Amino acid sequence: MTIETLSTNRSFGGTQGVYAHDSAETGVRMTFSVFVPDHAPGAKLPVIWYLSGLTCTHANVTEKGEFRRACAELGLIFVAPDTSPRGEDVPDDPAGAYDFGLGAGFYVDATQPPFAEHYHMRSYIEHELPELVAGNFPVDMARQGIMGHSMGGHGALTISLRNPGRFRSTSAFAPIVAPSQVPWGHKALDGYLGTDQAAWQEYDACALIDGGARLPDLLVDQGDADNFLTEQLKTHLLEEACTRAGQKATIRMQPGYDHSYYFISTFMAEHLAWHADRLK
């Protein structure tokens, strides 16, 4: 599996790179970014997977996430994938809406035409990208953490819940916690998976927790001035599911913060330190 280096920049005593490769899962060229702190020759570092939200590419968090100083200090590799397949042959939302299709892969393996051909973001993130990164960067795959924002928070939670033991740490900023119960999720899961809601359950963090899936621990930050909180994010559903299940979790409402990277970057270093503690 070969990767093409699109750019590298020296930053915070490490290297921020952007890379591309031909993906077998999505059938198109995919771009992702990796920050590698300087390290002793031959050393392998723990890795954080960061899954982004609606409309994002790798670039949003790479440029606005403010993760590099903390990653350099803590010795963490930070990987940021794209949020969907892209290209002329890749179908989009029929009306070009931002919440489905391009930039909105929802970390599922689509089963419905015409999306089933390219929209394999679950398998891409769970299998293909980890193999590629493990083969090309100094990552210790025994020490993985996963985090994400909004749709990417949904991705981080569901991927971690479905793969017990793989991620020692899981956190999220303003995650979609119950896509089966909110308009963004209904539109995406219906479009990618069809109307049978039984197929949606493995892509719904609250349903997975209710079904018995567990994480060692969980950290979530949510701004109380987030304009998506009431209709789309419904953080209280995750709090209730964790309480019902006895799932250990720290879910914090942050007064005055919105949904943007101003919010994410504020709490990024704290999340990374929390991950690093669990990845020692």
Ligand SMILES: N[C@@H](CCC(=O)N[C@@H](CS)C(=O)NCC(=O)O)C(=O)O
């Ligand atoms: N901008 C969209 C909302 C989508 C949105 O807020 N996306 C979040 C993730 S759910 C994001 O990270 N946007 C890109 C950015 O802020 O850089 C709109 O048209 O309403």
